[in-house]
Amino acid sequence: MADPSATAVPHGPEVTKRDFLLLVTLSGAVVGAGAIAWPLIDSMNPSKDVLALSSVEADLTPITEGMGITIVWQGKPIFVRHRTPAEIKEAQDVTLSELIDPTDGLDKERVKPGKEQWIILIGICTHLGCVPLGNKPSDPRGEWGGWFCPCHGSQYDTAGRVRHGPAPLNLALPPYEFETDTKIKVG
């Protein structure tokens, strides 16, 4: 298109009317192409029905002390674990300086006040996205008694904080609230 031999228009250093027309045409085409491309790209974003699946509820009564369950929220595993008093104590006694990731590092920042026995986490290892083991007491829970990721050996404590790499961050906390003492709503 830029080849001058095709159009036989004399090109000098001065800006010609044809340069202007070419620029206007090209910009029009680019804006048009962008306007056409956007609906196509946006169609790959989450659709309305996916966005509508924003919350799930879970009943806590069947979870005995020391047990955990996994529920699904937005396609992700959510760990709901009923901690024993010993595990709570262990989690609360940790100081920030011992942690790899001190963000939300205190145990009280990771549970709801008065519900210290319930730790609720997004069960996705912050290394490369595997689901760590440890909800069942028979699972390997690692040296810190929380969760152990089978993929690359990351270990989390009973508050879901990373204590042994390669994972760089603590397990993420989902938004949730207690609807009653025995029922939570995630999302």
Next chain:
Amino acid sequence: MAGMTKSEFANPVINWIDTRLPIFTMMQKEYGVFPTPKNFNYFWNFGALAMVNLVIMIITGIFLAMNYQPNTELAFSSIQHIMRDVNYGWLIRYVHQNGGSMFFIVTYIHIFRGLYYGSYKYPRELLWILGVVILIIMMATAFMGYVLPWGQMSYWGATVITNLFSAFPIVGPKIVTLLWGGFSVDNPTLNRFFSLHYLLPFVLVGVVFLHVAALHITGSNNPLGIDVKSPQDTLPFHPYYTVKDSVGICVFLAVWAAFVCFYPNVLGDPNNFIPANPLQTPADIVPEWYFLPYYAILRSVPNKLLGVCMMFGSLIVLFVVPWLDTSPVRSLRFRPLMRPLIFVWVAAVIVLGICGAHKPEGIWVILSRVATVWYFLHFLVIMPLLGKLERPLPLPESISHPVLGPRGGGPLPGGAPAKPMEKA
């Protein structure tokens, strides 16, 4: 053949690539300076329009396929999901759905252009044959695409069309079972139709490439139907025809957009809003508008096998049109008898289309029979005979010096002959 190209591009990156893979030199040769007859009218836009249409269909189709479920349980609701939940899904789907009709509109006009101006004649026979291949693949693709929404018309269209093959003796029922992958149109059928509907457009791209490659060997025909005799008869493709095609593309996209935005379902059938029910055939079963003429031919013949053969024959006959037409004159402008007769043939096709949309009873049967006979009469009798009987008008000496007369040379680009044409 080995050896690097001597590239003339100034841009060092383009030059570096072009030296090793001369695509820029090729584009410049085929679409930049390509010598093109200077007397094209707007009928010569429709090849480019069809190409644009194919590209848009492939792009929208890829995004639709990301959300579509080729499963009888899910297909219908996945279309509703696209229409209601997916961001801009309604837009992408309506562009694709109406794009099918737009594709046939431009292709049919493109074919008419070829028939009217004798574009199928020596040396463009193979070009024409490739075009008929494109038409047939396109029809198969459109048919299978129409099945995917799994509405009532989808299902019963699939049933009727696949059952066409049962007309063939002995192997017919075996072929139908093979097409279905079962004993009725069902999930395996839907799955394979989806697979082929995704595949065939890319086959089309390949055949279109051959079609265009063949065109660039013979060069384009033109409204006068006479050969290019000197560089004075041509213009470089760019900017003259890139701009002319762009004008056509703008109008074409505006019409398409009008359908999408204001009449998205006017070309569809309301029965396809009802999910497929294998136990109940809709009261009025008709194909999409672009298949109606063939459908009318099928129904006009009271014998099953003969009807199917006539229907396929109406397409097959197009392959041999270059040899059926015995006239050495290409453009119908210079064929005073054939010129009105091509419009009679077009009228017959339109009558067939109207007949195809009505129940086959009373006047519609008679009309469709008359029109079917005329369809074949035109190709098999009129074309060979008229070429020998007709006395054509005198042909212009060249594109630049048309004979005088009311429609002697057609409109010419103003001032073009005055330009120095040393590049072409």
